[in-house]
Amino acid sequence: MATNPTTLAPRAAEASRHGLDSESLQRDVLENLVSLQARYPAIATPHDWYMALAYSVRDRLLVRWVETVQSYAARDVRIACYLSAEFLIGPQLGNNLVNLGIEADAREAMLALGQDLDAVMALEEEPGLGNGGLGRLAACYLDSLATLEMPAIGYGIRYEFGIFRQAIRDGWQVEETDKWLQKGNPWEIVRPEVAYYVNFGGHTHSETDAEGRFRVRWIAANQVKGVACDTPVQGYRVETCNTLRLWRSEAVESFDLADFNVGDYYGAVEQKVVSETLSKVLYPNDEPEMGKRLRLAQQYFFVSCSLQDMLRLLQQKGEPIERFADVFVAQLNDTHPSIAVAELMRLLLDECGLQWGQAWDITQRALAYTNHTLLPEALETWGLPLFRGLLPRPLEIIYEINRRFLDEVRQRHPGDESRVSRMSLIDESGDRRIRMAHLATVGSHAINGVAALHSTLLRETVLRDFAELWPERFHNVTNGVTPRRFLALCNPGLARLLDQTVGEGWIADLTRLRGLEAHADDEAFQQRWRAIKNANKEALAKHIHSATGVAVDPRALFDIQVKRIHEYKRQHLNALYIVALYQRLRREPQLALAPRCFVFGGKAAPGYAMAKLIIRLINGIAEVVNNDPAMEGRLKVVFFPNFNVKSAHHIYPAADLSEQISTAGKEASGTGNMKFMMNGVLTIGTLDGANVEIREEAGAENFFLFGLHAQDVERLQREGYRPADHVTANDELREALELIASGHFLRGQSDVFRPLVENLTQWDHFLALADYADYVACQARVDAAWQDPATWTRMSILNTARSGKFSSDRAIREYGDRIWGLAPMK
Ligand code: TH1
Incomplete structure (x- = not known):
């Protein structure tokens, strides 16, 4: 790496690097018990021990994290941004121990302190920031991106209440609120200084600026502040530690002040409550969409914060706006973040002053869209009145995207107006609605399904007309899951047998499990296999x-x-x-x-x-x-x-x-x-x-x-x-x-x-x-x-x-090769 004054000096880095051995872990756990939990061993609750260990592990991630962030800022790399309304990351402690390679040391350290590691791990509250497969996929992909040492940021929403807790009473499901933050979250680092403002409502106003250029101003009725809440994402046995950045909504002070000035104290407080409601709760619907106003507000909120953050990082890297798509590629995890198409255009046009053609080129090169469902009831659409009321400026931009796009369709298929109405970003068949899958498709350079059959059906049904127009933009990337969490961590018995049989390399290269085939008929091996399953x-x-x-x-x-x-x-x-x-x-x-x-x-x-x-x-x-x-x-x-x-x-x-x-x-x-x-x-x-x-x-x-x-x-x-x-x-x-x-x-x-x-x-x-x-x-x-x-x-x-x-490693390599133009750094 070139001399960079902002990089930690090697010696300082070494000094802040905590030991990975069991003695230093034990020392830090004891120290954290006192300095962070204000407890001593005799009176510590099991949860105190969990917190003390979690903080000790987090300290071991921080140096890698800071160095990773610095290297992305300093180097000429393309960064994959995974935009997702859900990240179902699950408990963090065990996974971080596995990825740091210190599970055995932690076990030993805790034992020396009279604690059982498994019992301590069981105390962690689950961050249930997702509904099911889609949210868990995003979390697996973050694990693989870090493990493959690919520059990446996950962007989403820091819900105060994740997916509800399911209780069964008299055989029926009963929903209980998920108070996952009640006892604190040791994995989160809040960054009050990394914050952005997001507009809602109001109207737009066209004007000619001092240089005689036409500009649109959005006079918002309301603004919400988004604050970055970061979680480190440590790769498996590598130095890379990436970032999951989730946005928490807050009230904007200046708006409060305006109300205070006219003496409306209660109005100001109410406004604050409304703003903080935005990131309050995850919508618990998997697949069918709800069409709720707050849901659209959540989507726009996190997408706008994320894109503004990318623009700030670009500036920090000293890169001009024209290079946005060379430095960033953003993957849209289903249509939930598809408003990014309009929002990136708005930022480039209204805030950065680019012309339409250049802004559109950047937007298309920067965005890619993954479709996760063909079920008609799950395809997101938004009624125009609701959309216009909340996002008047993005709506104008969507109209203009649609006008230009439909011109292109008409040129290719003169006289085929039924095709034009099928492909339009606006469904005019009933009450007029915006089709978010069409918006995501038109605004992306790559569109993919999540399994071979699904990608074929996507091309033949839901997006048929689009696949006909741009066949080269359609791909398949079959999903994958991380073998770190779903094999190494959760099935230690089997993991040990795999280590002994094919060598430890399988965890980072799952194809090595092929080596098991030679033992499939071996009676003694079969017996060990069954014994593990039985346990x-x-x-x-x-x-x-x-x-x-x-x-x-x-x-x-x-x-x-x-x-x-x-x-x-x-x-x-x-x-x-x-x-x-x-x-x-x-x-x-x-x-x-x-x-x-x-x-x-x-x-x-x-x-x-x-x-x-x-x-x-x-x-x-x-x-x-x-x-x-x-x-x-x-x-x-x-x-x-x-x-x-x-x-x-x-x-x-x-x-x-x-x-x-x-x-x-x-x-x-x-x-x-x-x-x-x-x-x-x-x-x-x-x-x-x-x-x-x-x-x-x-x-x-x-x-x-x-x-x-x-x-x-x-x-x-x-x-x-x-x-x-x-x-x-x-x-x-x-x-x-x-x-x-x-x-x-x-x-x-x-x-x-x-x-x-x-x-x-x-x-x-x-x-x-x-x-x-x-x-x-x-x-x-x-x-x-x-x-x-x-x-x-x-x-x-x-x-x-x-x-x-x-393995999600294979899936992420495919995204890197085919869609992002991004190779593992290893
Ligand atoms: C799921 C799909 O149902 C599942 O087949 C797939 O493996 C998974 O995504 C990951 O690709 C989906 N989850 C959601 C959730 C919402 C909306 C649409 C889908 S599709 C909220």
Whole structure:
């Protein structure tokens, strides 16, 4: 590195670098206990010990963090900015220990202080700043960006309340607020000096400035201040420590003052409350959009702060505005940050004084868009009155983008006005609405889907006209997950065996797991493999017992479906099968079926009645099955409450079978499917999302496939699907539906599950009944394979061995190569 006066002198850096050994950790923990928690060992609470250790670990990140930030400022690098309304980062302590390579030292240090590391780690509150897969993906990508030493910043919202806590009362989901910040957050560094103002409401005013140039001024009715709250993101065993920068909203002083001057004290305070509401709570909807004004305000708020921050960093680097897209590339995580297209244009035009052509060129080169869903109800649109009221200037810019874009379409396809209205950024069919996916597509140089099948369907359906116009802009980047958290951290037993078998290199290069294939048939190896799985199952059984009171037998087949509750994910298909099994076993107690324990976990959006009913049904089935002596040793059903990153750590490693049974064409990718695969779990699944590629990698013989293909689903729905035909044709299915409708699983109350059964028999939008028979047949193949431990274990080993593709490191390399023009610095 060239001499840079602002860089820490090597000696100063060395001095502030804390030792990574257990003695120095122990010393620092003790010191922090006193100096930060004001406690001494005899009276320290377990949480005090957690805080003292967390601060000691954080200190070890800080030098790397500061040096990383300095090197990005000083060097000629392109920085990837990942813009996302959600970062489901999960607990930080364990992950930082793994990535720093000091887990064993920390364990030793805590032991010397009379503390158990696992118990201390279990005390960390989960930062639940996301709903599900989309938010967790963003967090996995940050881990890989740092590990690959790629210059990157994550930008999002620092919600005061993350995803709600799910309690189960009388079988129903009850939402409780997530007070994750109550005891403080040791990983966060607030930077009051890094703050920006964001406009809302008011009107615009055109004027000619002193040099005779036309300029637009936005006279806002209201401003909100965004303050940077940073979290370090340490790469795995590297010096790079990147930044996750989340914006917290605050009231703007000057606006208060104006009100104070006219004596409106209460008005001023109210304004303050409104401003702080912006980053108060995460919207708990996964997939379907809400169309709420506050949600749009949140999106604009964090996007504007982030883009302003990038402009400031550009200036700090001494680069001219013309170089913006050479220094930054911003990835839009779904349409939630797609207002960036208009906001970057506004900043370049109104604040930096660029001409339209140049501003548009920079915007398109700087932005790229990832689509995560094709479900029509999840595609974001905003009604014009709402949008105009909140963001009058961005709306004008969107109109101008649209005018120019539609001119281009008309030139390419003269006279094709139906194409023009299909592609317009404004949907004029009903009340006029802005189509955010179109805005993101038009404003980006690259558009991608998240699995091969999804990217193909994206090009053929939702964005077909755009893919025809700009085929070269469309890509696929199949999702990935980090093997640090979802293997090394959560499955230490298996990690040790992998270290011994293929060497420690697998953690940073997951394709090395291929080396396991040679051991797949080795009996001694198989035995060790099974012993690890069994230990994980015993541990999960304990968690299940303490969370639900249900005792499960670790020797049973653990058949697990954990994910958000949604009709397209078809938890009810799984439930129907359990009811059918239950009836079979009652009729034929001698049936040679392997004992199974079905585990469900996942939250329903608070306003999604059918999803909540599915939760109630599962709990109803669990109550009946688990209390029926005839089912003892045969069947168990568990609904694990409040599925989140923390509980996921215990669940993935303990599963035998992973349920990935969405209607083909509906699940864009899935990422839980990958976490299960890495942990040696076999999949029963449809040809949907990344399942297709999982099966390709694992080998068809190591995957339990069933169900309609995406084209069949599309055709059936087009030609008219009649679910009742499947009921008539299948006695077992009919009886299962009747038993549910009778109230058998709700202490005789027959009205409660009626809507669910009627929905299935009349509409069945996600074709659960059409896939039912094949699902049941496939489950019989699962049962047969399970009854032969050598076969099962071989399949399990091969699944782990062939999971290399699903590392987020591979995905991030692809983004770097194909979309960002950014290579790992290593
Ligand atoms: C999910 C997709 O459903 C899932 O298939 C995919 O693996 C994951 O994203 C990551 O790519 C989505 N989550 C959301 C959340 C919201 C809106 C749309 C989607 S798509 C709020």
